[in-house]
Amino acid sequence: MVGSSRSHIMFQLRQATRYELEPLRSGGARWAMTVFIAVLVLALTAETGADATRNEAGVPWVDSTDNWGLPWGDAASGFYGRLEDQRRALAAQGVATERIEFAVGTESSLRKVFRPKLWFKGDFSGSVKLDAARGEHEAFQLVICPIADSERALSHLSAEKDQGHATFTAKSVSIKAIEMSPLRHVAGEFEIAADRWTLDRVGYVRTVQPQYPVMNVGEWPDPLLPLGTPFEVSNPDCQPVWVEIEVPRDAPSGRYHGQLTVKGPHDVRIAIEVVVRDFALPARPLISMGWSLHAWFGRDGVDMLLKRLEVLLEHRLAPWHTAYGHHGKLEDHDRVMAFLLERGVRLQATSGKPPAEFVAHLREKGWLKHYITLWGDEPHERDYPTYRQRTEEIHRDYPGLTVAMTEEPGPHNRGLFDLWIAEPTAQKDAWVRDAIERGDRVWWYLCQLPIHAEFDGPIHACPGMVVDRPAIDHRITYWFAFRQGIEGVSYWAVSKWPAGFEKWPAEPWPVNPISKFPYSGQHNANGFLCYPGSDGMPWPSIRLKCMRDGLEDQEYLSLLRAGAGSSPSPTVRRLLDVPPELAIGLRYYNKDPRVLLDVRRQVADAIEGLQEQFH
Template sequence: MTYRRLALLPCVLLLSLTLAQAQTNLLKNASFEELGGNGFPVAWGAHCTGGATAGAITEGAPVGQNAAFIKKVIDGTSHVAAIHQFVPTEPNTEYLLSAVAKGDGLLFLYEYDANQKYLRNRNGVRVSSESWMPIEAFIKTSDDARYCDIRFEIYGKEREGQGWVDNIFFGRTPERLGPPEKIACQFNQDTRQISLTWNHAQLADVNAFCIYRSRFPDVGVSTVRSQFPNVGVSTAPHAIVKDCSWTDQDVPADWPRVFYSVVALSTPTNQLGHLPEPAEVSLLPPGPAAAPVVWTTSTMDKVRLFQEPPIRQPQSINLVMAQNETESSQVAVHAAGGPIQQLNATCSTPCQRDTGAAEPRLSPAILQVCYTQVARPRVPGADPGLWPDPLPPWREPVDVPFDATQSIWFQFTTAPDCPPGDYTATATLTSTSGLNVNIPINITVFDFALPTTPSYQSAFLIWENHLAKAFGLKHGTPEFRALHEKFYWFMADRRLLPSRLPVPVTDPEAVRFLNDPRVNSVSLPGGWLKVNVPVLKAAADRLRELNWLDKAFVYCFDEPNREQYQQCRELGEAIHQVGADIPVLLTEQPEPELYGAIDIWCPQLDACKWDVIAERRAAGDKVWWYTCIWPPPPYPTYWVDDIGIAHRILSWLQAYHDIRGVLYWNVTYWHKKDEKGQLLPTNVWNDPEVYPRGNGEGFLLYPGNHIGIDGPVSSVRLEILRDGNEDFEYFELLRQRLIAKGTSAAEIEAKIRSFITPLASNLKEWGRDPEALLQQRRLLAEAILQLK
């Protein structure tokens, strides 16, 4: 980013101050120029708790003299820092909410009814930028909305940071400016400077031009906005200029090409105009093309389709694993000198190192990393563009565009009776454009096996309406049931059980599922929100008769507020009247008002109070946990744009705190909804923000019919979670062997935590280095072997 060029922003945006307020802006003092006697912007209010602050700055504003700021701290009491203004609005009307902002902050609104009673919050746009940048969101007010509270804020007790905002616009959505015309680029090979010129048919309405520059086509604003027209730009411009020309004087020397997007900025609203196709300039010198770059790396390394190759480029795969385990490594192929045609990958059968004999109980698989468009990153520091996530089986050769990187997973699974020892294999990469590389594979299988039955329970829900719609099937038909069963076993193989069986628990077919050693968790029907005594009793009696009730629980209510605690207590007591041995699960932290009615507490990660949890465990209660759209990073998440180790470290923290169950609200949330709650056609393969405010939130699987597979397709996130689940079993094996030796509970806890504390001290502070985790895992395995 060329920050010095952004110093032009105050002068080129100055004109927008008066025009924005003179036209359709519903906000007063939108550029914070008028300050009260206390120095606070007139017509604006502050919502700050604890040590949080908000106010005005009088230097460095991009528009006029003043801008607003918010500052959020972590002090135990501060949960919000916001500046806001309350305005009347029309119902069912589309508005533009825009501003110029920098730092951290969310620009959004609350809706209120005619009596000024709070209704709901509406998603806006987040800024995370070191320099000033235009931001925008389009919000259609609800039918019952009569007022809106426009807010720029940082929220959350665990959040801290500063944000600045200026020239906020909130008004009827105007017509967007057209794109620049006739963009011409001239590259001077001697100076490595690139001159850009363009025209625009609406110059009188243009305040400035934002220039976005990237080495790769997916980071440019054009790619994002052309696929997602209602999404604002997620990156700050490289430069902002007033004229229809600009010279790039600092093109990085190692870039083989550069992409430019020139976007007009509207005078009255800060709204970005329509986007032209990005202009591409080749920077390759004359001469022979560079060879493809190949390297191996951990599967926790999310190698994007467009990113620079690393300096270190190892070319071997080295795995260690237990019996009855699945482990993977990743090979990345970068098309350095030109596109790669028909890249293909194969893997030989693993053989014993000493004898050369093939080992069928160590089976290989090859997975193709596919990429999804993250338009609005939700993880601080993450960039928009194409991120790795869909992970189908490798089925046919693929083409790799110039300067792109294709990743390939080589995955190995050991049978429970796979002989321990050292094995070798070879991964081979070929292409019709001349690539031919052999990657040596070395695998050590430990002399211990992971249990087939997970050592914890789980409830990773499959929403059957999304499943049926995605595959065009009717719920309840034999075809749907067969499909549902494929998804069920796919999750079971990854040690994450869906909460419901594909058949009713009272159905004779349920025996086939509940007898399977992989299945240790099932949700009983008849207890959600209201107790259906006959249904619940029949299900509980059936499982009790077959000695399976220890696998069961009743998920009775979701995330209650304090006013709903009495309802939850009554639900729990009613369920216990049907059977005192029926466990009742509630997604809430332990609270005294609920003691005795709840058997399984399932708090969100940030709601875990360990002293209270210890008391409830001593009383005989169980504790699970879950993450969903909250809490955000630095807590680990399941999001596409989070780093890979975030998905795996959660299982290590689960072992640290001895959490015996995990829950996730959905693995198949594939469709957005209309205003009436109806499922909309959504291509989840290319749009991961199906549920607002989280890329990949609500789904860990992909519908395979998009690529001709009649069943589930895994994700990078789910396979990393699988690795974490297997890591948890390592800790459980260590625990059981220490128990067998007569080790005290305190010594066992200390021993387990000794492997985890080098990586993580708590749920917010954990290491980002995959190699450090793998090293601790190897040490953990050695400790297990020593106790045999």
């Protein structure tokens, strides 16, 4: 292990204690496990010189800045200032300051939580409030922070040196369980059962310096792992847990109260309030699409393929080519296609010109309207004659089959394709409006680096799907898509995992290689939205969760537009146009998650107001 980084060593230690020693839970076995861990820590420290006071680059943490650019001392002052709220909350729960072993904060699903606990900027008040429609998923994050004896009484006014160094005091805490209560309606007997909650442990992937500006180079939160209690959290780190509820479609509107309990050396209770809106999301959901589904999904046959796809579809993501990948065996194709259609997937795509017998089969099944053909990718203008010939060939040989292309519509290529899949960072808004007005279909695809395109500004100024971007980037795209009348949004790759992925999670997730010509540059975690779980199922990512939230936001806006009709009020019109305090354009949008959530609440209020008006 000589030369291994601290994070890599600690990752291996966590995996050893989490997986290898899982059966050792009682009596002498537990004592043996404790001794083994202690010996392993000493051995790793001696061998690698691992030092908790320094970051991955070897820089002392106290000389570094956090992901917002705050000096370490200011981050520490803010953390211990907010910790005063936790002390008050725990005192009300019967946990005196001198007994505190760990604290539990909460954070929005729209703010990524990094490992160093002093970087945490969320809430320690001991309560959280969610707002959701029936049929909607809504989430927040628990953030578990070990508290050493020397940290218990620190406050905003404590000595700066004490604040800056206390987090390096050795401290580990074992979290035995996280228990969720049912949610009870405040004015009735209805309960939302505890099994409507899901909890996932937030994992991290390592990033390197990319060619675009970032807030942090190092570990970024993304994979969502099974909770797997008990688990350890050690200074100077924290451990976020993704907590998500799916609101039942039969839940009466109103306020619901419940709580969760984090059980460790003492309990920490978090009060939960969920406001269920008096409307439901559509039963037939909007779905994002994506290319590059890894062979891992289908390696165990069609049955397992469908089970793995179910995880993606729960998050409103479907691969473009899944059904067509089985066109050589029509029985399997039809089974996959029927599965996708039943779950609301509207389109599938061929790769190149499909065989005539396959198109005939689609006609017979009535599925031709659910297919597009993609014969190429991101064409350069020099290649237009070839692409025009291909489009004419498809129209001649297979009337009714839609020809699509990853290209922006413009006055120079009118009529070249039936369906445009434009990269929003490169699109010309006026050209897209013109295409839609003349009846062309327009989708978006997010790829971070489109080629053969002209840009009006830097790519990185637009929302991005790489891992080292703010969470709001992965969600706000759908507000823009609604405003511009885009038919659907897709991502260039569902699971184009980098080489070495099969060693995860026993080893850290591999860094993406540098993109090769004609694509270029270093893009961190670009090309996948899920991870291959050790249980044989795909594990979701924070990015995938935020994308689904964006689709749900888009459905809010669609419901408001449908309810308002052709003559919306000025207030509703402003919301449908996306208010300027949230976004002006693709390169000018508000990265404060509180603003997006506030506008979303305004949209929900307006939907309910229209329902009251007409009923």
